[in-house]
Amino acid sequence: QVQLQESGPGLVKPSETLSLICTVSGGSVSSGSYYWNWIRQPPGTGLEWIGHIYYNGSTNYNPSLKSRVTISADTSKNQFSLKLSSVTTADTAVYYCARDGVAGLAYFQHWGQGTLVTVSS
Amino acid sequence: EIVLTQSPDFQSVTPKEKVTITCRASQSIGSSLHWYQQKPDQSPKLLIKYASQSFSGVPSRFSGSGSGTDFTLTINSLEAEDAATYYCHQSYSLPRTFGQGTEVEIK
Numbered sequence: 639q640v641q642l643q644e645s646g647p648g649l650v651k652p653s654e655t656l657s658l659i660c661t662v663s664g665g666s667v668s669s670g671s672y673y674w675n676w677i678r679q680p681p682g683t684g685l686e687w688i689g690h691i692y693y694n695g696s697t698n699y700n701p702s703l704k705s706r707v708t709i710s711a712d713t714s715k716n717q718f719s720l721k722l723s724s725v726t727t728a729d730t731a732v733y734y735c736a737r738d739g740v741a742g743l744a745y746f747q748h749w750g751q752g753t754l755v756t757v758s759s
Numbered sequence: 760e761i762v763l764t765q766s767p768d769f770q771s772v773t774p775k776e777k778v779t780i781t782c783r784a785s786q787s788i789g790s791s792l793h794w795y796q797q798k799p800d801q802s803p804k805l806l807i808k809y810a811s812q813s814f815s816g817v818p819s820r821f822s823g824s825g826s827g828t829d830f831t832l833t834i835n836s837l838e839a840e841d842a843a844t845y846y847c848h849q850s851y852s853l854p855r856t857f858g859q860g861t862e863v864e865i866k
Binding site: 675684685686687698699700701702734738739743744745746747749750751752 | 760793802805808854855856859
């Protein structure tokens with residue numbers, strides 16, 4: 639059973655870079671033709687897809703965030719990470735990592751528990 | 760970008776009632792539409808995949824239908840534990856998008 643766990647600072651200052659890691663167990667980030675995703679949810683609002691990294695290392699990002707987002711993977715640690723630069727209070731959200739249920743673009747079957755990141759000075 | 764519009768935004772329902780939530784896509788997405796349930800302080804949980812396929816372990820009172828641009832999530836005989844926000848999501852094209860959510864409250 640695939641399990642995902644987000645980790646990282648819960649507080650980030652405006653204009654700085656938000657950095658989160660998703661640690662994966664029960665599956666490998668470098669095999670299986672899966673997409674590994676980051677999704678966020680501002681307090682009291684809906685879900686926004688940030689981007690994903692494919693098992694082969696290729697990435698796609700939401701155009702609304704593309705200029706500030708980098709998603710990468712560390713296959714030796716079986717982790718993938720999110721970096722969001724130049725953050726503002728609008729980036730305050732619960733950040734989830736998630737994996738598709740089957741190979742290719744599909745449904746999000748596996749989710750981390752989420753981690754709240756607050757942007758504040 | 761494909762926009763998903765859910766209706767209603769909020770529904771207050773008594774137990775055992777039937778709940779119907781709709782999701783309309785801004786362009787045809789075939790059956791690449793999935794439904795999730797999210798309870799407070801929890802991650803979303805998959806209910807229905809590819810418009811009408813029930814996900815393993817989901818109670819049979821949850822069902823989905825539709826294709827193209829119009830989709831429906833139905834909860835037959837609502838139970839108290841179904842109080843949650845429900846989201847649709849499309850995997851037809853990038854960027855992946857979600858509906859704005861429908862909150863279901865138990866009267």
